[in-house]
Amino acid sequence: MKKLSIKLLAVALGLASGAVMAQESPWLVRARAVHIDTANKSDPVGGVGAANLIRVESKTIPELDVSYFLTPNIAAELILTYPQKHDVTLDGAKIGSFKHLPPTLTLQYHFAPAQTFSPYVGAGLNYTRISKVRLLDGAGDLENDSWGGALQAGFDVKLDRNWSLNVDVKKVQIRSDVYVSGARASKVKVDPVLFGIGVGYRF
Template identity: 30%
Template sequence: MRKFTLSALCLTGAALLPFAHAHEQGDWLVRGGLTTVAPDETSSNIIAGGGDLGVALTIDNDSQFGINVAYFITDNINIELLAATPFKHQVNFSLPDPLGTGNQLGEVTHLPPTLTANYYFNDSSAALQPYIGAGINYTFIYDESFTSTNSDAGLTDLSLDNSFGLSAQIGLDYKIDEVWHINGSVRYIDIDTEATFNVGEAKGSVNNIEIDPWVYTVSVGYTF
């Protein structure tokens, strides 16, 4: 009776555990969830009309719906594309009110598609599937604009260059069953740009803006 009871308990416990199955060559993963871009920015000072204003720029965080698609070329290696709905960031002065127009300078919108090769430390008996990866990023920056107060003060034609850089990430899949999983990842992306604008008839610029964000994603994934 004791042997039967022990066996029954073991079977019950096994049934309550998630079905663990490592990713395999030929698998497609599609994930959707929340992605946050948190800039770790530094920038050179703002030059306006040939003079140094003595202040730099800061850029705030933004969260959007993130999508990524991955294909396993081997049991341990996949190629992953990160995409998302457009991120919009407030661009602020590093010191309050240098132009007498308020702390916020303007807004920029960007899309940061990132292509990554990931290596999975597969264990077919484990529900947790950790991985590391490295890749490349191309950030499209568009819809740059000054606040209405700054526009009224004569600041116009804000433009930021697109950026090409490297990226790295660590992540973890938690296998719920044969096809569903929960994913969490942290990326570091090298995003550098330059800004130009007009101050009345004069030219202005910020020659080096290192945005370099940490990108955090929590998502739900499906395996085909």
Template identity: 35%
Template sequence: MKARKIVLAMALVFPAIVSAHQAGDFFIRGGAALVRPTGNSDNVLGLGSFNVSNNTQLGLTFTYMATDHIGVELLAATPFRHKVGLRSTGNIATVHQLPPTLMAQYYFLDNSSAFQPYVGAGINYTTFFDNKFNDTGRQAGLTDLRLKDSWGYAAQAGVDYQLTDHWMLNASVWYMDIKTKVRFKAAGESQSIDTKINPVVFFLGAGYRF
């Protein structure tokens, strides 16, 4: 009887161990994804490089654990919207992009740990759409804005914290190699500007394991 009371007391003091990721698991994470461009461009009509603004959208990741330590993850998001400007003129355009990214991941700890740090490497494809000069750009004689889609590498580091057998918290940071050609016409003459966006992406959210 006394032993039973001791076991019950220990169960109340020490919560049940939550199992973490293991082979065959599938989970979804969702949260805020902040894209912060770090690159630059060639000189634009003698006015300096393009400046590309930050933007935050809903980020989603879909992960399958091939083993207890190796996962495959796909990043998706709602479309990111960036303002593009020049130092001398201010914002001249708005562009939209989607950067689906496929990662191979390595999780360092076994599934007895609620903390699950990991790193990943993979490939990014970024597509640009709905790209338009604003009134400032049009008044400067700029028209026909187009951006070439991009393929590049990607890397990430992150950590999950398992709250229950199904729910987790996640924080991660990504780097994406995104290079494009920005094409437009200036006073009727075609221009092509090599541009590196190369964003760092900060993600904070929650996940659910099936």
């Protein structure tokens, strides 16, 4: 009986050890190409009834995000990039540019993390730092900071134990007051939809 108990204990320890080794790391890193499709809604410059509308260009940028799985289904994701430059137009004519750095933190729910196809949804907070504003030959300016919500949906397709393909869509709230010669002239709602595709690596 004693020998049998020792053998059973050894088998149990072996199975437990194998289960621990089979567990995935909680860290997932992705690199994406992201197209920023700006909503481009603004108050008319000059007040109600004016036709002068400000537009911020759409563009494609590189993005890096880091996810940490708190549970097999719930993950926190930090979305990063470097400061991006956007041209600004007024009724189709370029009036300058600015740079923005928009780190975003979301909490996600992954519906089938152990499956080859794993969809997810997320929600969180965006902080955008606006810098190097050059509008109207120095007469124009923007707020330095923007806080807003973020919604997210996407899916991962596993290629092997570590690598996966990723498709991701986010709606981010980015807004700023526009000043001309120190006076508020308009409010720009950039509010972009971000379409991303890339690869992920699970450590």
